Amino acid sequence: MNVSLCHRSYTSFCCLTHPPSQSCISPSLHPAQTLSAMFTEVLVALVIGGLIFFLVQRSRTQVLKTEDGWWGAGAPPDGGEDATIRPFKVTSSDEELEDLYRRIDQTRPVPSLEDSQFNYGFNSQYLQKVVSYWRNDFDWRRQVDKLNRYPHFRTNIEGIDIHYLHVKPKKVPEGSTAIPLIMVHGWPGSFYEFYGLIPLLTEPSDPQDLVFEVVCPSIPGYGFSEAPHKKGFDSVCAAHVFHKLMKRLGFQKFYAHGGDWGWLVTTNMAQLEPGIVKGLHVNFAPPSKPGLSMALSIMLGRRFPKMFGFTDMDIQRLYPRMEKLVVEPIKESGYMHIQATKPDTVGRGLNDSPVGLAAYILEKFSTWTSHDFRNLEDGGLTR
Secondary structure (H helix, E strand, O other): OOHHHOOHHHHHHHHHHOOOOHHHOOOOOOHHHHHHHHHHHHHHHHHHHHHHHHHHHHHOOOOOOOOOOOOOOOOOOOOOOOOOEEEEOOOOOHHHHHHHHHHHHOOOOOOOOOOOOOOOOOOHHHHHHHHHHHHHOOOHHHHHHHHOOOOEEEEEEOOEEEEEEEEOOOOOOOOOOOEEEEEEOOOOOOHHHHOOOHHHHHOOOOOOOOOEEEEEEOOOOOOOOOOOOOOOOOHHHHHHHHHHHHHHOOOOOEEEEEOOHHHHHHHHHHHHOOOOEEEEEEOOOOOOOOOHHHHHHHHHOOOOHHHHOOOHHHHHHHOOOHHHHHHHHHHHOHHHHHHHHOHHHHHHHHHHOHHHHHHHHHHHHHHOOOHHHHHOOOOOOOO
């Protein structure tokens, strides 16, 4: 072995794999230095081994557990919660529309910087076009009729009213049964994002296709579901509430689909009751608990791509420029930090201003469709 390779960091390895000899120990190393280097090697090995053990332990599948809660205002009633299922209809009064128009008319526009497009948020000049359409051309009553196309219901679970759609197939092929499916939305979405999908599931054109019975709830605090009145409500609590909803509707086993926050809620549903959720489909699946293989691929994938089956395209996407890795998430995640830490503050402003809320939400439809849309005058919204 070349003596030049057997300096400090390699001494302990050489002496473990070869008989001790002058060629294995650098003449410049004192025995105490050699011992220190060996100790360092062992310490590093222990740290790396501990990290790998930690990642493996974290990646093990866990079954979540939760207990019944009470999220309504005040204390639970003596008689328990009202399990009645009540039909619900979306309505809009003349007074509500007049209030909306008044708030739109009184909005004070502020010009965006010149040549800024959507790079600093929703462009004010284009927002004026959106507001004009909303105020003068948008047919809200027609939209209300569209929302009422499917049957709506509400029921009280753990102290809060839960809104949901329940769409049964008009016709089920003889000899088969409809497959129960719960579909959960995310932010800034709602149950409405499933309207184009529901007929494909409940009224398939091919009689040989599977037929589903669909339940689309509104996450507590979204749409027409009541928001929790107490601290501590999270995705696991929402999953527990939706399990209760499905049981109340008579489903002992069912399938689940989720996107965005719905991904986490339905995943928690499967973790809480793995024997009840027969199948889970998500269209948003970030790795919440990276395992050993993922950790190794992140650390070694760029240098040894073939070891992990990575193509050149994979490398470009998985190991982007530092700007995309660090700067982009910072630029696009400000809303998340505000909503997670100061919801009362931002919520008051967004609830008071329809135009402010429109800009806040439509900006996400623009940027989350494509980051390149930030350089367009209309934010890509007309595309």
